[in-house]
Amino acid sequence: MTTMVTRREMIQNLGGGIGALGLASLLATPSSAAPTGTHFAPRARRVIHLFMNGGPFGPDLLDPKPALHRFAGQRPAEVDLRTERQTAGLMPSPFRFRPCGQSGVQVSELLPRLATCIDDICVxxxxxxxxxxxxxxxxxxxxGSVTPTRPSLGAWLSYGLGTENxxxxxxxxxxxxxxxxxSELWTSGFLPSEHQGTYINxxxxxxxxxxxxxxxxxxxxxxxxxxxxxxxTLNEEHRAERGPDPALEARIQTMETAYRMQSAASDAFDIRREPARTREMYGSGHFANACLLARRLAERGVRFTQIYYGNGQPWDTHNNHNEQVRGLARDIDQPIAALLTDLKQRGLLDDTLVIWGGEFGRTPTSESGNGRDHNHWGFTMWLAGAGVRGGMAYGSSDDFGFRAATDKVHIHDLHATILHLLGFDHERLTYRHAGRDYRLTDVHGEVVRPILT
Known part of the structure; x- marks a missing residue:
């Protein structure tokens, strides 16, 4: 017996299979989804952001500070800075550094595999x-704001660039x-909702x-x-009777897209289809799997892939810092080196911008005996890939790694530089909302040109 279904039931049935990738935003009209277009020729076509949530300590990894040993336990005037919690004297990092690559940039013993890629990295x-x-x-x-009401970086890039796939x-x-x-970290804010990030656990x-x-x-x-x-067929009959309707055209196209996404997502997110040799190169664990997924998404045209290292804030080492960092560094070293190597071998690093870092750093002074507090005064990040000058360390922190000292890079400067590499003048990528033009960098930001090729 044939079961009759209504037009509404058909739409619901079709929508039931598009999953987390479908989103309500698939039903947006083309006018709201249309990209603005770049302002000049971009160096990068896509971004992979490796987010070490919790905040890593640069002098453990990529910013050696021998003065920490000379002044261990002391509190010089330079470290008398306000932090979230009270801290004691200076606590040296126990990890050794050595010059690596042809560039000779200093890298910690905690990151031996990443050290082999240092000539592609700007610290x-x-x-x-x-x-x-x-x-x-x-x-x-x-x-780009301390409040959760603004669109995220990925949303701005989606708004400006649109999608390749x-x-x-x-x-x-x-x-x-x-x-x-x-989800406040990948919100579309006041931009059209199709630009929000799609979260995948x-x-x-x-x-x-x-x-x-x-x-x-x-x-x-x-x-x-x-x-x-x-x-x-029903929609086309409706169109023939009532005349052209852009919204209806968008709905028809949306249903086709949602249908196609089922097979596309099944392929893109299945790293089990990778050769065993490739999976071994990345290693095992959630972060390794995410890095391999990011490469698969990059080669399939996803504009912005953001990887959060783990649940909560795993790099937030308020106690037992040294032991925790050993494990964290061991977990990221092989996958990140594999990602950079894999992108380079496939010709993708030339137009993919890779970003590494947390929301801030950690104090060179100790907290609770063997931990480190949050430090927003100065910390370390790195960029690699499209348009970035590799094999260099830009700027410096003070002798103890507490405060940014020379060639300071504020977050607004970082955002301006990222947008520049994607082909945007950060002052011109704007969206009209509540009677004014907004942008990612607000009224701040300068492109950090010395790090660009």
Missing amino acids: LRSVHTDNPNHGPALFLMNN AELPGFVVLCPGRPVRF HSDLDPQRMIPFLRNPSLSVAAQRRELDLLR
Whole structure:
């Protein structure tokens, strides 16, 4: 017996299988989704942002500070800076550094594999931000403001660039859990909702479990195709009777896109399809899997992929700092080196910008005996890939790694530089809201030109 369904039921059935990748934003009209276009020729076509949520300590990894040993336990005037919590004397980093690559940039023993890629990396040793608390610092790093009301960097890029692949989201967020402030970090804010990040918990490697409702369990793919064809016929009859309707055209195209996304997502998010040799190169664990996923998404046209290292704030080492950092560094070293190497071998690093860092750094002074507090005064990040001058360290922090000292890079400067590499004048990428033009960098920011090729 044939079961009759209404037009509304058909739409609901079709929508039930597009999963987390579908989003309500797929139903946006073309006018709201249209990219602004770049202002000049871009160096980068896409971004991979490796976010060490919690805040790493630069002098453990990429900013050696021998003075910490000479003044261990003391509190010179230079470290008399206000932090979130009270700290004691200087606590040296126990990890050795050596010059690496042809450039001779100093890299910690904690990152032996990343050291082999240092000639492709520009280390920023003088980054600073405005707030020592996780929430506001996360917002500033992601949204350009200490409040959660502004669009995120990925949303701005989606708004400006659009998508290269209509079958996948332009902005994907990977995390095996929930970072602090969760979806506020990848919000579209007042931009059209299709520009928000699509969050994927990649704890499970099976795309069917990784992405809820990826497929409609009540309909086969063939049945969905038949219903979609019937719906298209009904919509076309409606159009013939009533005349052209841009909104209706958008709905028809949206249903086709949602249908295609099911197979595209099943392929893109399934790292089990990678050769064993490639998976071994990246290593095991959630972060390694995310780095491999990021490469797969990059080669499939996803504009902005952001990886949060882990649930909560794993780099927030208020106690047992040295031991925690050993484990954290061990976990990121092989996957990041593999990602950079893999991108380079595939010719993708030339037009992919890779960003590494947290929302702030950590204090050179001790907290609770063997921990380190938050430090927004000066910290380390790095960039690699499209248009970035590799094999250099830019700027410097003071002798103890507490405060940015020379060639300071504020977060607004970092954002201006990222937008520049993607082909945008940060002062001209704007959106009209509530009677004024907004931009990612607000009224601040200068492009850091010495680090560009």
